[in-house]
Amino acid sequence: MxxxxxxxxxxxxxxxxxxxxxxxxxxxxxxxxxxxxxxxxxxxxxxxxxxxxxxxxxxxxxxxxxxxxxxxxxxxxxxxxxxxxxxxxxSSLQIACARLKISLTNLAIITMHGRNIEKGKIAIVNELKKGKNVFLLPDPKFGVQPLAEFLQKHNLKVQIAVCENLAYPDERIEIGTTANPPSKESDLYCIVLVNTSHFSF
Amino acid sequence: MxxxxxxxxxxxxxxxxxxxxxxxxxxxxxxxxxxxxxxxxxxxxxxxxxxxxxxxxxxxxxxxxxxxxxxxxxxxxxxxxxxxxxxxxxSSLQIACARLKISLTNLAIITMHGRNIEKGKIAIVNELKKGKNVFLLPDPKFGVQPLAEFLQKHNLKVQIAVCENLAYPDERIEIGTTANPPSKESDLYCIVLVNTSHFSF
Structure with missing residues (x-):
């Protein structure tokens, strides 16, 4: 095969x-x-x-x-x-990094799709607190709005990029904050959390 | 451009x-x-x-x-x-994961090439202790042998894969342990540290 x-x-x-x-x-x-x-x-x-x-x-x-x-x-x-x-x-990970001009190093890759949401949440907090950016394959049960609220609750000030239909003619990227999160208009999407703090690895 | x-x-x-x-x-x-x-x-x-x-x-x-x-x-x-x-x-990261059948999630990507070696060492220890695998772009100053000794000193029991000339006709992958590390025969190489413990993200 x-x-x-x-x-x-x-x-x-x-x-x-x-x-x-x-x-x-x-x-x-x-x-x-x-x-x-x-x-x-x-x-x-x-x-x-x-x-x-x-x-x-x-x-x-x-x-x-x-x-x-x-x-x-x-x-x-x-x-x-x-x-x-x-x-x-x-992968969508690479296209997202190319568009947002974010390095693939200093990036944590987290799949929540079909996984344990609570474990995913812990992983997001831990990685952001270390200064990493996070690439997220989201689960329908935990979309942009609840994610933004969760990040605000944890006082994590990051930019939220919703990347939809990457590499397709109707590609759409919207960047927001935890207070004003971007909208989601397609089911084919990923999320990048861009840390405003810096870390060298 | x-x-x-x-x-x-x-x-x-x-x-x-x-x-x-x-x-x-x-x-x-x-x-x-x-x-x-x-x-x-x-x-x-x-x-x-x-x-x-x-x-x-x-x-x-x-x-x-x-x-x-x-x-x-x-x-x-x-x-x-x-x-x-x-x-x-x-990238070589993707080819290495494809050959070793390792998921790109649960993987930390660390570049030591031309960076601060000591910071890189700390990052390796932290990521492995969390149960992650590590993809490493090594620096000539910190090759396979000193890396294996460093991991042994920290009692980190991982497999070490040296991946050379990936995607070229003379591609070569050798897997060893911290006690018996693989040899390095080419300067075009990367290292994957495969954690024997498991973690779901």
Whole structure:
């Protein structure tokens, strides 16, 4: 199996990824991942299946000779945990850092999506207090407004950037504060918390 | 100016990066970055200059209409701090995580290269004690052997992966322990410290 990162949006495919997609006999992926890759899928000879059930037992049924598409980078909350070679892709993390001109060092990467929210909250506080910036893959249960209130309660003065549809034509980035948080208009989004204090690592 | 990530090695260029390189009138980059991109540089119409002096004042002299190539991702110890649009590239961090099957979350990214070594050491200890894995861009003054001794002294039982020439044909990964650290055979390398304890973020 090959797990191929197709990037966070259009035009981010790497030459390695294109090569794997062109040579695939069987392709599995989400609707969005297939959409990103479709220009390079050989329609005549490739069987394409949309993954709709991300249950681990179901994922394990994917044939060993398949190419599995993963949006962003497979090792960032993607399908990189499946058995097989991983081909890296450009993640929303990278696009967010590029747009906001924030270094990937001095940055904590926290996934709250589908995880324990309380543990995530503790991690956010700890990282910000150390002077780090935080890249957050949010969970619907803990969006921008409750996050801003939580940060205010902890007296953490940071800038909040909502980054939506990164790399898509309708990309939108709004920056606010804990007192005046940015709005969220799309479900395809990530959050960057930019610390106003400084730290050298 | 456009700052274009060309990836950590060959065949990692994205479609966006190829497009920027093909359309560039002036290109600046390190010898290695130019080598990665050269297949897509229009030799007849593009002026290519090798950057040899990374002094900030010198970098600021680069013309505003230039495309500046940065190996890996410009936002990971690259040239992304220069004024201009950043096009993300696949970094050695991502290739290392793909090969070692390590998630990009629960990972601290530490650059020691050209930085304060003592601050870096403190950061390594703090992150490992929290249960995080560490991706390290090492400095020649603090290589694998002194790092292993330092970790042993702090009683930090981790696996040490030396990742050399990632994405190149002579890629080499050796995994060892603090007691039996891996050898280092190339100057183009990074280190991943894999924590044996677990942590959910």
């Amino acid at each position: 090959k797990i191929v990162g197709v990037g966070a949006g259009p035009n981010l495919l790497t030459l390695d990824a294109i090569n794997a997609i062109k040579n695939a006999k069987i392709i599995y992926g989400s609707k969005r991942a297939i959409e990103i890759a479709k220009k390079y899928i050989n329609c005549k000879s490739t069987i394409v299946s949309e993954i709709k059930d991300y249950n681990l037992a179901k994922l394990k049924e994917i044939p060993k000779d398949a190419v599995v598409l993963s949006t962003g980078d497979p090792m960032l909350s993607g399908l990189g945990f499946l058995d097989g070679e991983v081909i890296s892709g450009i | 456009k700052i274009v990530g060309v990836g950590a090695g060959p065949n990692l260029l994205t479609l966006d990066a190829i497009n920027a390189i093909k359309n560039a009138k002036i290109i600046y980059g390190s010898k290695r970055a130019i080598e990665i991109a050269k297949k897509y540089i229009n030799c007849k119409s593009t002026i290519v200059s090798e950057i040899k002096d990374y002094n900030l004042a010198k970098l600021k002299e680069i013309p505003k209409d230039a495309v500046v190539l940065s190996t890996g991702d410009p936002m990971l110890s690259g040239l992304g701090f220069l004024d201009g649009e950043v096009i993300s590239g696949i």
